[in-house]
Amino acid sequence: MATSTASSENRSDWVMEISIGLGILILGVGAWLFNTYAKPQTSNRPVPIWLGISKVAAQMTDGRMLSVKVNLQLKNKDDQSILEPHATALKTVVEQVAADMNEDDITGPDGMVNLGEAIESGVNDYLREQHLKTRIKHVMFDEMILMP
Structure with missing residues (x-):
């Protein structure tokens, strides 16, 4: 029985x-089948396209200096190549918009929003004057320094 x-x-x-x-x-x-045949889920969200505007220093209406560097979010990826030749003019537009502001316009909880909307509007106005479609979606600040 022990053997059994x-x-x-x-x-x-x-x-x-x-x-x-x-x-x-x-x-x-x-695991091999999953890694070989499973389709990775790609996001259908569009990747934002940005056009950088070099740093601008402007004297505001109240005499203070404002130094600002912005990136403009474009509506389409083709817009970047269309707007690059206008980079110097866009920098001038940003400078003019900043020069039309004062400290009260850009400080406080809505200050950067106000400045961003003014830059977006000014750049899109310039583009319409150049017979181009409005191409700016948003403005992002890389740097903003208000000097006394």
């Missing part, structure tokens, strides 16, 4: 080892 119990235990050990091996094999094949 030993061979029975031996057989159950083999069955358990084969089951574990098959489980690992199935998991490995499943």
Whole structure:
């Protein structure tokens, strides 16, 4: 009887080892299939396109100096190549908009929003004067320093 119990235990050990091996094999094949055939989910969100305007220093209406560097978010990726030749003019527009402001316009909780909207409006007005479509979506500030 001792032999029968030993061979029975031996057989159950083999069955358990084969089951574990098959489980690992199935998991490995499943991981390989997933990595090989699963399509990565790509985001359908558009990537923002930016046009950088070099730093501008302007004397505001109250005599203070404002130094600002902005990036303009464009509506389409093709807009960047269209607007790059106008970069100097766009810098001048940003300078003029800043010069038309005063400290009260740009300080406070809505100060940067007001300045950003004024720059966006000024640049889009310039583009319409040049018979180009409005292409500026948003304005992002890299730097804004109000000097006494």
